[in-house]
Amino acid sequence: MCGIVGIVDAGGVSIQLYYALYALQHRGQESAGISTFDGTNLHKFKGNGLVADVFSPSVLSDLHGTAGIGHVRYPTTGANLPENIQPLNFQFKEHFISLAHNGNLVNTCEIRAEYEQAGQIFTTTTDTEVIAKILMDEIGRSGCVEDAVRICMRRLLGSYSVVMMFDGIIYAFRDPLGIKPFCIGKTENGYMVASESVAVDALSAKFLRDVKPGELIRIDSEGIRCTQVAVAGKRAHCIFEYIYFARADAIIDGVLVYDVRRQIGHKLFEEDPVRADSVCSVPDSGTAYAIGYAEGSGIPFVESLMKNRYMGRTFIMPTQKEREKAVRIKLNPIPAHLKNKSVVLVDDSIVRGTTSKRIIEMMREAGAREVHMRIGSPAIKAPCYLGVDMPTREELIASDKIEDEVRHSITATTLHHISLDALVEAIGFEREDLCTGCLTGCYPLPIDGEQARPCKVDFLDSTFQSRLGSFEA
Template identity: 45%
Template sequence: MLTTNPFDVSDADEDKLREECGVFGIWGADTASAVVALGLHALQHRGQEAAGISSYDRNYFHSHRATGHIAGNFDEEDVIRQLPGDAACGHVRYSTTGESGLRNVQPLYAELSSGGFAVAHNGNISNAMTLRRELVSHGSIFQSTSDTETIIHLVATSAYKTLLDRFIDALKQVEGAYSLVCLTPEGMIGCRDPLGIRPLVMGKLGDAVIFASETVALDVVGADFIRQVDPGELIIVNDEGIKSHRPFPPLAPRPCIFEHVYFSRPDSIVDGQSVYSVRKQIGAELAIESPAPADLVIPVPDSGVPAAIGFAQESGIPFELGIIRSHYVGRTFIQPGDKVRHLGVKLKHNANRPLIEGKRVVLIDDSIVRGTTSTKIVDMMREAGATEVHMRVASPPTTNSCFYGVDTPEREKLLAAQMDVEHMREYIKADSLAFISIDGLYRALGEAGRNAEHPQRCDACFSGEYPTPLTDHDGLATVTQLPLLAERVK
């Protein structure tokens, strides 16, 4: 008999898939580091554990890295003054690979034979530990446990002559997902993996060129969106201009589908589509596929709001803010005791009781991971007097872990990997539960449905079909052992 709940966590934040990182770089701007700090503010949702900025003033590289948010670490003028130059790159981070510590905070920097090299990485190298063992056996000395450092060592040890050729040689040895912004004396490099799993866009601020994870970061700094960096494309920006290289054989792109479901800000444009509009359409598709007998449509804030609007518009059921979220609470700090821990949930979410009492409600959320938050939200609705509580989810069941840079629980802690929908409904104590189908999700993105033989996007968290080899995982462990892998390289 189980004495502990494998899906239980002490913090509601842990019941969400967390995006891996955000990157931002600019070449050719006065006070470049200040622009980067503003851009990273707009990307804070992609990583809230740590942040860093590296700048280049044509003589020296300068870096400042810190744990916590951009605000408070990069708002002070004296910090920006310590990062001079007209070129800079930055990073916000969650620790999907490697320990949580300052030595893993990016951009990572090294002095190579060609000069300084700073790299900010969004994604995950799925053969990093295999490469790392080989590099260490040949004398490389690692300073971090981050997979990103593997790229630096591959560049440093490449037999090619030019920095560009050495960098391409390094990328041809790695597997997995990456969007990189690199700062070198020869220019700034922006590139994506051949499948384009992780996003990267290019913009201009006057004559300065910007790379960023999302278009919203361009908006915030007043830059114009130029285009996305294509899958497998490598762009070099320097004083001579902009030059594109395509060193990889062309492949059918597989961008991450969850960018549209949850990761990207709703005011961003991803793959040429408004994230907000796609999320509304997901809600509309969900209402068509799985209508609910309800009086109110209530989003689980904040990520469920656009889908709930689409569900309400399609179904004709009124949309209401039946759950109010506090934006002034960080990670729940209360630990001891189940009763007190449960009360801690209300620091972030509280039911709008006068609205809910006596009503049938349908809750709209972006996903169910462990199910603990869903359980508490359903309980909250019943305590507020709801007569029926229905749950509709704006993504298919999350049945598989992500190996491309998303902080995903091991498979045994994913509720949908252990239960069918009916048992999940019983677990969260809802009157009904339904998820959008994977074809419905693709329809919301403007596709006729999912191409089973050639999927248009990376949807491995739902389908289990991974678009790249998983060398480290397949060679060393099962999915349930994966969190131990980072420890093995410490």
């Protein structure tokens, strides 16, 4: 699930892009990149590592221009190779193009094979380059970027929020089901798009609204234009954004993530109450859930695991071995808060179960008498094909185990996952407007070998209609 941002601002964009990516760092820790355009030349810099490690003041000062895009990468399709770091940059018929993508296509192999059969070559292993090939092919034919985006959206199957800079004009579009988040903000001297509203907040910009599913946004020095390219019979917002991936202070499709997680904590207590001395979270992803559980139960919230704030997110580390080694460095139990105590331990999800087991072992070693684990998502039963690097069914602890077997495996005193109905109610959308593939094994798009409940997508009139300054909900 990566993080993307695009900005057009008369005051210059390199520092703004840097801070926006810093705010989106939780969405990807493998690499970061920025491309800017100064009216004549494309400037770019990218590298492996965190945003603060990749960019220095001298690097940022060389990224001239009033338009630019940025990306932080979390790999799903494509290996950890230097050529896969985004944005991808091209020179095409005297035009300067830069492209970044958040999501995962499920028909990458088919489209790539088609282009290779026609003699095209690829320099990366990412699905982002597939998107770029389609766009450049169609721009070469028609000369119209907007029409190329329309044709591209007809061909893509999967999740995508895309930002493209074409000679200093920013184009942004979102898949018709709205699987990946995307929003619009107003900066001091222009406009921006970003994966989450927290990037808008970081620039003291004004959050305007989400990019609508199937919508195309065009931003240049004159302002912003929006048009609806496609309309689907339903939406399929990624449920895992609300469970884990988005920052708690983000507004995703009109919903404050923190409020969802706190409400889930209330429902966890209502569904399976337990007597305990304290409520503790696995920080930071479990904190809002734990606060809600404490509010609902009346059991005091007590920090019993202290997080090393300089550690990243272990879920998105590339290997299981790295995740396991990171647990003890990342979390330290507080014996004075655990000795002889019965504790409700609240976390967002259990994936493989190895991290949960290690945390519970650490708490018992620190003196906890009982550890009642409460989870803010239903059991994860199936892999994700649409942008979250979920493991195979064989690696998912709940894919072939009932809840009590999972409890025994992670050594918890008791275990309860929130029900899917309660989770959906806490988010506030209709169930059919959420992608629940990882929880149910039924996906909103056709995927080979999997159950699916796809819907019809209608592509609208090709006339690009300007709606300058129009931000109706």
